[in-house]
Amino acid sequence: EPEVTQTPSHQVTQMGQEVILRCVPISNHLYFYWYRQILGQKVEFLVSFYNNEISEKSEIFDDQFSVERPDGSNFTLKIRSTKLEDSAMYFCASSRDRTGQPQHFGDGTRLSIL
Amino acid sequence: GENVEQHPSTLSVQEGDSAVIKCTYSDSASNYFPWYKQELGKRPQLIIDIRSNVGEKKDQRIAVTLNKTAKHFSLHITETQPEDSAVYFCAANSDTDKLIFGTGTRLQVFP
Numbered sequence A: 001e002p003e004v005t006q007t008p009s010h011q012v013t014q015m016g017q018e019v020i021l022r023c024v025p026i027s028n029h030l031y032f033y034w035y036r037q038i039l040g041q042k043v044e045f046l047v048s049f050y051n052n053e054i055s056e057k058s059e060i061f062d063d064q065f066s067v068e069r070p071d072g073s074n075f076t077l078k079i080r081s082t083k084l085e086d087s088a089m090y091f092c093a094s095s096r097d098r099t100g101q102p103q104h105f106g107d108g109t110r111l112s113i114l
Numbered sequence B: 001g002e003n004v005e006q007h008p009s010t011l012s013v014q015e016g017d018s019a020v021i022k023c024t025y026s027d028s029a030s031n032y033f034p035w036y037k038q039e040l041g042k043r044p045q046l047i048i049d050i051r052s053n054v055g056e057k058k059d060q061r062i063a064v065t066l067n068k069t070a071k072h073f074s075l076h077i078t079e080t081q082p083e084d085s086a087v088y089f090c091a092a093n094s095d096t097d098k099l100i101f102g103t104g105t106r107l108q109v110f111p
Helices: none
Strands: A005-007 A010-013 A019-024 A031-037 A043-050 A053-057 A065-068 A075-079 A088-095 A109-113 B004-007 B010-014 B019-025 B032-038 B045-051 B056-059 B062-067 B072-077 B086-093 B099-101 B105-110
Touching: A005 A088, A010 A019, A019 A031, A019 A088, A019 A109, A043 A065, A043 A075, A043 B099, A075 A088, B004 B086, B010 B019, B019 B086, B019 B105, B032 B062, B045 B056, B045 B062, B072 B086
Parallel strands: A010 A109, B010 B105
Antiparallel strands: A005 A019, A019 A075, A031 A043, A031 A088, A043 A053, A065 A075, A088 A109, B004 B019, B019 B072, B032 B045, B032 B086, B056 B062, B062 B072, B086 B099, B086 B105
């Protein structure tokens, strides 16, 4: 069964540094998402992406965040200047269609900001 | 605003008993309700979902019910096994199809 893959599995970065989290969505999926989960808390929506542009972003997704689909397979989340509170698990998800379609999650990247 | 409430936060059952987790959503536009199982340190794994044109859906030991009028939906696990132990999240889609998650239920099944 095809899966969403994410790299790296764990990223440790100094506060203020830039990080790029990478995702390869399922190949025939058209809708892509980033979510984050602070340890012990619920999963929170960050951003959705379709047709090479952001469809929606949450309040968390401020100017320090950006997403990109640099080629036909990768989908990246960049945090320009990391803060301590950015420490969390970041999940990429993809779905084949938009309305009422299952979103399949990757294994996540654990981001630790020191 | 968009919100999904989930209860209970923790649930302990004996192996073989049933477990029920309940969620309430606020967005009338929601029409898709997935349930995810998350084991420690792992990704949320979709275990069952239901759409608003259906009142109940069953897959082996797992069933989900939906009451659109009351904006309630529930997960039922029968004949629980120790490997069912995990955190379970309900979710509802918004009109823009992002998923809004509940706060999770930690299910422990004791042998």
